[in-house]
Every structure is written in C-alpha cells, then in structure tokens.
Amino acid sequence: MGGCCSTETVEIEQFTPRAGLPVVVIGAGPVGLAAAAHLTERGLDFLVIEAGEQAGASITQWGHVRVFSPWRYNIDPAARRLLEARGWTAPDPEWLPTGAEIVSGYLAPLADAIGDRLRTGVKVIAISRLGYDRVRTKGREEAPFLVRLDSGEEIQARAVIDASGTWTEPNVLGASGLPAFGETDAADVIDHALPDVLGADRAAYAGKHTLVVGAGHSAATTLIALAQLEDAQITWAIRAGSAARTYGGGDADALPARGALGTRLHHLVTSGRVRLLTGFFTHSVEKADGQVRVVSRDPSGAGQSVTVDRIVSATGYRPDHSIASELRLDLDPILGSTSQLAPLIDPNDHSCGTVPAHGVDELAHPESGYYAVGVKSYGRAPTFLMATGYEQVRSVVAALAGDWEAARDVQLDLPETGVCSSNLAEAQEQRVGLATGISGGLLATPLPVTTVSSSSSSSGGGCCG
Template identity: 75%
Template sequence: MSGLTTNSTATASLNTAVPTPPGRNDLPVVVIGAGPVGLAAAAHLAERGLDFLVLEAGEQVAASVAQWGHVRIFSPWRFNIDDAARRLLEADGWTAPDADWLPTGEELISDYLAPLAKLLGARVRLGVRVTAISCLGFDRVRTDGREHAPFLIRTANGEEFQARAIVDASGAYANVLGASGLPAHGETADLIDHALPDVLGADRELYEGRHTLVVGAGHSAATTLLALTQLEDARITWAIRAGDAGRTYGGGDADALPARGALGSRLRQHVASGRITLLTGFYAHSVRADDAAVTVVSRDRTGAERSVTADRVVAATGFRPDHSIASELRLDLDPILGSTRALAPLIDPNRHSCGTVPAHGVDELAHPENGYYAVGVKSYGRAPTFLMATGYEQARSVAAAIAGDWEAAREVQLDLPETGVCSSSLAEAQERRVGLATGISGGLLATPLPLAEVSSGGGCCG
C-alpha cells in the first residue's frame, strides 16, 4: 500500500487476541463506496494495518458528492476531515484547508477526498458497481458454519470478491416523486430532475425562461427554489403534501441554525410576494409528458385531482437506502427508518436534529450477519439527521471492531454543538466572506450567494 504508514505491531497483537474466523483469514475488508465515510473507513483500516479494498460505482472518487459539487456545505472544514485521514495525509505532506471555511462539494473532493484516494492508491477501484453481497456457499436460510464463511461480493462487470468483513458506505438514493412512497404512474428518470440541479451554473439553460415545478418540503427543495428566484424570467411552482409550509420555513430568526433560519425566511418572502406559487396538499399520483411539457397530477385521499403543467420537474422528496444488494444477508432493520433497530431511536427525526444525535458505533450498527456494517448516510435509512462527523466516528468504531480492538470500538465520542455544526458566530463570519449560506438536508448543505449579493451585503438567497 504505497505511501501509507501502518501500525503493524499493534495490529498483530489485536489479531492474536481476537483471531479471524477460519475461512476468512488473509481476506481483505471490502468497503463499498468511495465517498467521505467510505474513504474514512479505509483510512482507519490502513492505520490498523488491515488489508482492504474500496469499490466505487462511479468513475471518480465521491461521485455522488460531485452531483452537488456546486453546493456549499454548512459544516466547516474542521468537521469534515476524518482524524485518521488527516494523519495519513499530513504524514504525506498535505496541508489542511482553513478550518473555518465552508467548502463546496467540489472543494471537498479536490482538497481532501481526491488526495486521500490517491494516497490509498490501487486499493481504491473506480467504476466497480456492487450488485449483490452474500456469504460464500450460504443463502440467507442456512446457519451452521455461516459465521466462518467469507463474504461474497458480486459486481456488475462480472467480477467476484471475497471479504472478511463488509463496510457498506454506498449512500442513499433519491426518493420517488409519488406521494405514497411508490413511483407516480408514468414517472421515469428522463422526466424528473434530481433534487439539486445546478440552476445558476451548468444547468442554467434548462431552467432559464421556463416554468419549473419543485416537489418537496425539505431544505433541498428550498435551495433549488431560491436559486430559481434568481432567474428573472423563470416561473416557479412549489408543491408540498403538507397543509402549510411551516416546517420548511423553520424558526426564522429564532432558528438555532442561523443560516437555516435565514433560508426559511427568504423562502417565505418569495411565497408571500407571489414570486413562488405554493401548492399545499399536493399528492403526486401520475406524470404524463408531451413534446412541450410535463404534467404532474395530484390525487388526494378523497380521490380529488388537480394538475400542474411545467417545462421541468424537480423531485426533492428526500432519500432512502437501497438494501437490495444485501438481500441474502441477515439484516435487522427498523421498519420505519430502514436503519438498524438499535440506531433508530437515536436518529429519529421526530426527536433529534443532526446535532443532538448521540454518539454511537459498532454496537448500534451491528446486524445479525456478523461482519456486515452499513455506515454513513446509508446507516441512517430515511432519517435526514446525518452529518459527516457522525459518519467518521462510525467508521472509526467499526474499523476498531474489525481489528478486534473492542475497547476502542466501544469508546464512542462525538462532540457537536446541539444545533448541529453551525453557530451564530460561524454564520456571521462566513457571511462576511462569501455571503450567508442557504441550507438543505437538515442543515448539512448550502448554496453560496451570488457575488452581487455578497458585495452588497445582501441577505440569504439561493
């Protein structure tokens, strides 16, 4: 593993104390996904001298982050760099970015994740999509001897890998447009845009001078709506299932996350002025298209229908994990969130914000299938309370457990402000530098203000 420094002595003693089960000896740990948490897991495994392989479906590191590369993150650099990754990078001469700066997704990749992947070397493989995980020679029903069987990983290009353990950091995927959790009739990917199009940049021509329907009540929807308001000749319709937009507007000046509060306040102003047309009680049921436009039909619980016809439709309806690749493993999933049962009450969005989630690690992430762990945003299922710093602590704990260091694995710590990672002083400092950010995904992400508003000291916009 070129360029990496590992603690082979410590690892040897750990492996002696807790031997690898027969049949899994000398096999690598397979990490699925080369995003922030997947690469953090690889860094912790590298520090412990454990062999590993990272499989990334995209053609670049952090391919999912690249999709929102234009978006600025609420959390400053000091919360976005994993400790083990920092140690490996700094030993190679890397200099960390300004700790208080709020990076964009592109900066997160170029200034941190890409250098880390380069340092990890050939053990990070791109363009390898995992399609299934099982236990070698065992389907989900067979039990005797299962704990000694290596994991079997199958990929879209026909390759197969064996592993001693799986760290699944494959992320979450966009929810469907349909209001009942099912795709709307006629819903296809070519008719619906993803939650965070680059409205003011690469995708501008798709939205300028057109009518856009944005469906969803979260911060992803709010960010896109605010960006659309900066296109002078764009018509904007916003559709939500709720009877009012109070949840999206948030607490305004009283919001514990100042940037998030400013986001809601500006959005409320645009709705009140008529710049954005708000439709409440809208339950997307079907989609139809012709050469000129897309029509989304709402059908409520009484069967009453209404429709909106637009040039573009943006689905910002949240994210969900895909557990289908592990259908032959023994998973214990919470029936509501899709996280582990033990983790669900700790991340319940009805009780927690991103900053009030308690520290947790391998014990809360474990499944009946010994050696399989979902980490990062996938571990949270449908809960929108995830922060990268939380995922990094998960990765550290899981790597320690795989190494047999259960004392370290169970000493979980997570030091975040109660409101998440945004304090008033941070928001004020950032406003002076790039303009007040606007947030999405429970305050995790944000888009920057245009330069004109920065120079004029303007308020929050998209």
C-alpha cells in the same frame, strides 16, 4: 403426512477477523474513505471499491452546491492525521466549501494516500458467504465474505463495510411512496435533487415555470437558485400544511448559513417570488402541449393541480439492499435501517440534532461482519449527519480490530439549535454568496452550542432533510 427435520440452535458469535483477507469497503465518499483511514491506523488490510470513476463521484454531481459547515468540521480525524503525515495542508478552516472543493481539496488527496487499495470504476453487484446461501447455518461464521463485482471478479473478505450511500436511489415523486401516475412517462422533464440551475442546467430552467416538490434543504437550495433567474416562474409544493419546518430556526439556528437559507426562502414566499402550495400530495403527472400537469389528491380525496414546464423532485432517497440479499440482515420494516438503530433515528420522533450516539452494536446484523454505514445505514430516515457517519466507522473499525472498549465508547454531540452569531454566515455571504445545503445532511457535522465572535467561530454542523 409431512415429516419433521432436526433443528439446530444457532448462536451468533462475535466476528473475528481472519488473517490474510482484507476488509472490503464499498464506496469512496467521505464516510467510506474515513473508514479506510481508520483501517489504516489500525493496521488492518482493506480494499475500497468505488463504482464511479473517482473518489467522491456522487458529490461531483452536486459540486456546485455550497455546504453549511466550514472545513474544520467536514474532515474525519483519522483522515486528517493520515493526510497531514503526507504533508497535506488543510483548507481555510472557516470556509464553507462547495461539493467540488470537498472532492478536490479533501477526497482526492485522501484517495491518493490510500493508493492502490482504492479501485474505481468497479461496481459491487452482490455479497454473500463463500459456499453459503442465506439459508445455510452450520460453519457460516467461519466462511469469508464473497464480494462479486460487475467485472465478474470475486473478492474474499474478512468483513464488509457498505458505505455506498443512497444517491442513486431517489424516492419517487408520488406522495404515497408509489410512483405518481405518468411519472415514468414524464421522466424527461423531471430532475432529482440539486440540478445546477445557475450553471450547467441553466438553459433547462431559464424562462420556464418549474415545480419543486419537497420540504428539505435540497428543495430550499433549488428554490433560491431558481429565484435568481429573473425570467423563471417558481412553484413549491409540500405535503405539510406549513413550511415552518423548512424555514427552520432563522437566527436561532446553530448553523448561521443554514438559518440564513430558511430566512431567505421565507422571504421569497412572503414576497410572492415563490408560490407555495401546501397539502400537496402528488398523484399524477400528465404531459400535454409541451407542458406537464401535476395533480394532487390528498387523503380526504380533495385535489389541486398546477401546470408547469419542469419538475424538480427533491423528495429524498432510499437504500438499496439488493446486493446483500444473500446475507442475514435485520432490517426495520419501516425505515430499512437495523432494527436497533431505527428508534434512535425515526424522523417522527427525532431531528438530525437529537439522534443519540451510536456505533457498532446498533449497526450490527445477524450476519456478523457486515455493516452498512453512513447515509445508507439510516434507510429512509433523513436525519443523517456526516459526523454520525464518521463516528460509525470509527466504532466499527475498532470492533474489527478487537478493541471493543473503543468501539463501544461512542461520543456524539448534535445540538439542533443554539445561540450563535450570524457573523460567519454574513462574512461568507459577502465573499461568495449565500451558503446552501444538502438534503439528508450529506456533508453535515455536529457543533457545540456556543456563542461565536467575529474573530473566531465554534459553530459547525449540518443539515438534515
């Protein structure tokens, strides 16, 4: 016969920063460095930990890609103030930068401004509370966070802002969320989103038949690049019965460059340059005779297949919460975001332009003082916009500073489409070629719904997967 033990009532209190300990920010991408800029303005001590060898390390992997929104919409306000105080001059506000230009023109100077409070080449492998595992409650709120690094060092922190992103956790190729049969064995011929088809990776694709799987903007970007290789054969596979969502709103898109992307892809399909397979549910991958056969099996059991030389799996990303396994997280069982945020970003109900404003309250976990922000906060939802991440960290940092009025005054306007001129996209295309985009809105910002003229532009914004 078992016995009983006493129970205690646990109340989660608002987190109060402890003097003498820094806020640890994980990740030195745009959102992580924006958090650092806001912490600087608030006078809060902090330390940024970046696993890569430089700020924006993940962005350098798609540095060849040009984003949808011009410079003026890709810079966090607090970061801008910090940089301008040091004599920094912002790039041409109307220019659509590449990932490489964002790193060199914005993130690298911002990293310099942060100085020795940014540590690169160091990876966070675990977060806990000092002296507390996930089960122990009494006194938990007073215990500092313990951040363990792969070097063996441990850092105590008053709060943790996890902006580590999802770039290193791509979704599998298999259509049911499980790896396709043979996917691991065929890894040498499968690339994930945004290979440099026209540059460093050209030899792998020139003269080859490539299958691109995925319906987001990263898939569209890769398809358009492949089409510029005259001797390349291209097949595009999507689960949906139509590619209309990928084609987007064309001239009605609030971002001219994004609309132009969909329009050009639509032309490639209708002209026959790109072969489109709809209702394609990747089930198995079979290597044979130097090629790879990809087999689809849809929910009804019907199948189709295509034999190609290479595969680009542009199927999105998912968060890795394993480093916080000893923290008390409230994760939505479907998306992997917080349970309060999930209904606001659910891709079954929302696009990136219809996500409502949200901040510290929607990002809070039972583990007071821990916040996942940026694209990681969205879990598997592809509706993230960079501007959302900037507003998230502004709200979180205000809360950590005790300014709850500012923390809860969240403002975000994300119109999905609007009436605007395509002059910006046309002018940019004349200068550098068609602008392309990033899956999941990695570098996306909101834009007002407004008409623009050839002499000025009020449109910024971004993409969603």
